[in-house]
Amino acid sequence: MSETSVAAPADLAELRAMLSAVAGPINFIGGGTDMLIAGRPMPAVGLLIDLSRIAGMAFICADDGGIRVGGATTVAAIAAHRGIATRLPALAEAAAQCGSVQIRNRATIGGNIANAAPAADLVPVLVAAKARLGCIGRDGASRELAICDYAPDRGFLIAEVILPRDGLLPRSAFVKLGPRLDLSISRLNIALLAEFQDGRFGDVRIAAGALGPRPLRLRIAEAALAGRKLEHATLRDFLAALAADVDAAIPGRNSQAYKRRAISGLGLDLIAQAVGLSPRDQLFEDVVQ
Ligand SMILES: Cc1cc2nc3c(=O)[nH]c(=O)nc-3n(C[C@H](O)[C@H](O)[C@H](O)COP(=O)(O)OP(=O)(O)OC[C@H]3O[C@@H](n4cnc5c(N)ncnc54)[C@H](O)[C@@H]3O)c2cc1C
Numbered sequence: 267m268s269e270t271s272v273a274a275p276a277d278l279a280e281l282r283a284m285l286s287a288v289a290g291p292i293n294f295i296g297g298g299t300d301m302l303i304a305g306r307p308m309p310a311v312g313l314l315i316d317l318s319r320i321a322g323m324a325f326i327c328a329d330d331g332g333i334r335v336g337g338a339t340t341v342a343a344i345a346a347h348r349g350i351a352t353r354l355p356a357l358a359e360a361a362a363q364c365g366s367v368q369i370r371n372r373a374t375i376g377g378n379i380a381n382a383a384p385a386a387d388l389v390p391v392l393v394a395a396k397a398r399l400g401c402i403g404r405d406g407a408s409r410e411l412a413i414c415d416y417a418p419d420r421g422f423l424i425a426e427v428i429l430p431r432d433g434l435l436p437r438s439a440f441v442k443l444g445p446r447l448d449l450s451i452s453r454l455n456i457a458l459l460a461e462f463q464d465g466r467f468g469d470v471r472i473a474a475g476a477l478g479p480r481p482l483r484l485r486i487a488e489a490a491l492a493g494r495k496l497e498h499a500t501l502r503d504f505l506a507a508l509a510a511d512v513d514a515a516i517p518g519r520n521s522q523a524y525k526r527r528a529i530s531g532l533g534l535d536l537i538a539q540a541v542g543l544s545p546r547d548q549l550f551e552d553v554v555q
Pocket of ligand 1: 293294295296297298299300301302317337338341363364365366369372373374375376377378379380381385386387388422423424425
């Protein structure tokens with residue numbers, strides 16, 4: 267008969283030893299919001315490792331060198347962290363909009379990535395910021411990989427999320443569209459990181475969720491903004507480019523028509539948040555007319 271056993275290692279050394287010693291299936295549980303509350307079937311066999319008590323897996327370090335976040339850090343801690351709000355406001359915003367207070371208090375950044383939901387709210391920000399993941403494999407050894415190369419079926423533990431300084435840009439924003447405001451899985455979410463000075467964009471990186479199996483970069487929209495002045499013509503080109511990105515991502519899908527319209531409103535909110543203007547500023551009103 268098959269059975270599951272549960273282990274709660276106290277530190278990373280104990281966890282590494284466990285990973286390399288156990289031959290059968292291993293699963294992790296962070297906050298359990300996907301595994302327990304969302305009602306996903308629990309693993310029927312093997313070892314379930316509880317990550318919530320591991321010293322050194324829940325931390326945030328944000329300074330001039332970049333940002334490092336432990337894989338078991340809660341979404342609530344990310345939303346409340348002053349250094350993240352300063353260095354990468356989009357990540358704080360995405361965390362603040364992730365589920366309800368109860369969900370944010372349990373949900374972890376590692377679980378948000380590993381769950382690999384198309385609409386996971388933290389992931390578009392991490393993709394746009396060129397995040398790297400500090401992982402531990404089944405052999406107990408560490409390896410670092412780009413977030414875009416992470417695949418949950420390889421069984422890697424996400425020990426930390428690394429946001430190198432050169433991936434961060436001075437402005438950032440995150441917006442989402444969901445069926446309800448307080449407890450909603452996104453129907454569409456977008457993150458933007460940009461240089462913006464004297465009314466002109468420099469480098470721009472944009473990533474969106476719920477437009478495919480994994481969050482992806484919106485390269486057409488990035489090209490429509492990069493190096494351009496913030497004015498009507500740029501915004502009109504940007505909105506057309508966002509629609510073109512939707513067409514390229516989900517051609518023929520039932521939701522295509524809805525999402526290519528919805529992304530316009532989100533796109534203007536995104537720019538407003540990034541450059542510190544009200545979404546009701548005349549600049550945006552004129553573009554939608
Ligand atoms: C009511 C409700 C509302 C929600 N709203 C949102 C929302 O608005 N936005 C959003 O993005 N998500 C939302 N979610 C989904 C969920 O809360 C997040 O994806 C959360 O971040 C998952 O983290 P967790 O620690 O709870 O994951 P868990 O449930 O513990 O684990 C999820 C998966 O990730 C794996 N895992 C966990 N930690 C690690 C790790 N460190 N390394 C490798 N694998 C790991 C587990 O093995 C499991 O397969 C919601 C869920 C519910 C139930």
